[in-house]
């Protein structure tokens with residue numbers, strides 16, 4: 001769930017790309033990059049770290065041009081190294097700079113095809129570099145000096161046939177324009193925006209609409225599943241559905257945790273969806289624990305706040321800020337190693353003891369994945385003097401890996417996998433634990449747009465809309481478990 005942005009402007013775009021990346025930072029904290037085209041050349045700067053650390057005045061001033069793309073990375077493939085920071089670049093055909101949010105599930109066979117059939121060298125372990133080369137190959141075999149939208153759309157049609165997985169992508173086609181496309185199932189989000197300026201209309205494409213709010217762009221619409229949009233350097237927009245007939249399945253975890261609440265995805269307000277998650281969870285608590293005795297509902301900052309506030313209101317129990325978040329510590333879940341994640345929970349969240357002392361409290365989180373946060377938080381609540389500590393998750397138990405752009409590769413690391421709710425309760429140390437039902441989570445999102453009939457719920461249901469090769473889950477567990485990553489870092 002990286003963040004991506006592309007802008008076709010009528011004046012310099014680097015600072016707008018930078019600003020957009022800072023509001024998409026919650027989607028990826030590991031690396032960031034910007035590529036622009038200054039009329040003659042590609043300008044590219046990228047590196048490891050937060051957006052504010054990767055760029056300085058000097059690197060920004062070199063990023064000249066009225067058209068460009070940006071990326072902030074949360075790795076789901078390959079390493080966390082700077083070589084895999086995005087955008088990636090290939091010089092042929094035309095010169096392509098590419099940024100990708102998502103994850104492919106047939107990377108290895110594509111990598112082999114690239115090498116053996118298409119004679120292309122892939123230099124990293126990144127699936128995004130593979131995807132860029134598939135696009136480059138398909139453009140190459142149709143290329144001519146004068147690029148046409150039909151050629152580009154035919155190439156993307158082939159990419160959709162070859163690449164399986166979740167992918168929302170922006171590509172800078174040097175000397176020509178910006179190409180954006182979204183996988184045939186529409187798993188990862190991608191929105192189109194525009195703004196009128198004194199010098200003409202400008203377009204932008206981004207992972208989340210919140211990027212448009214800060215840039216003063218108007219959200220026009222979501223890019224459709226299997227659609228490609230091409231915006232030429234002189235501001236003409238072309239689009240085509242290049243894949244049809246696949247089940248539209250936006251990732252439900254965007255609504256649970258990944259996206260900012262002030263974003264709209266698929267015409268659904270993430271904020272309102274989270275409120276509805278809280279309401280549904282309250283109904284379940286009232287059904288199953290009518291004599292709950294809860295004296296305060298306490299969110300685990302940041303993401304659960306919205307759901308917890310609605311839950312408290314529906315229960316008629318005070319909503320209290322029992323944990324203060326250190327605003328200088330980033331998101332824990334998207335950190336690459338378990339040791340770092342465990343340490344950062346305590347660095348990040350500190351209890352306000354008086355909200356716990358001699359009280360029965362309900363702690364609310366948006367989700368429980370590895371249990372890193374919840375286990376420590378329950379202990380902190382007890383240390384702060386709580387009488388009873390109940391725990392509620394606004395999402396159902398996460399029991400299966402996510403393979404479409406969220407780094408949850410190993411079943412063995414998921415606290416709910418192979419455990420019953422009472423067993424998880426005991427492991428986390430809660431007096432009782434309650435999870436949202438999947439049907440209620442689906443309802444909470446669908447209520448915002450009843451045209452959405454299906455979602456990618458794979459981490460809750462184990463159903464993978466693209467299908468998976470038999471050995472795939474075993475392979476990613478071996479390659480991407482915390483222990484595999486730690487072993488890689490130590491060499």
Ligand SMILES: O=P(O)(O)OC[C@H]1O[C@H](OP(=O)(O)OP(=O)(O)O)[C@H](O)[C@@H]1O
Pocket residue numbers: 257300301302303304330331332333334365366367368369370371372373374
């Ligand atoms: O069970 P776990 O493996 O701990 O993962 C789940 C937790 O991680 C996320 O928080 P995070 O700190 O990443 O971000 P937030 O500040 O947006 O809530 C999420 O909101 C849960 O609190």
Ligand SMILES: NC(=O)CC[C@H](N)C(=O)O
Pocket residue numbers: 001002073074075076077078084100101102103104126127128405406
């Ligand atoms: N989270 C993502 O979208 C990751 C993109 C890509 N798979 C990478 O690892 O860089």
Ligand SMILES: [Mg+2]
Pocket residue numbers: 300301302303304365366373
């Ligand atoms: Mg959290």
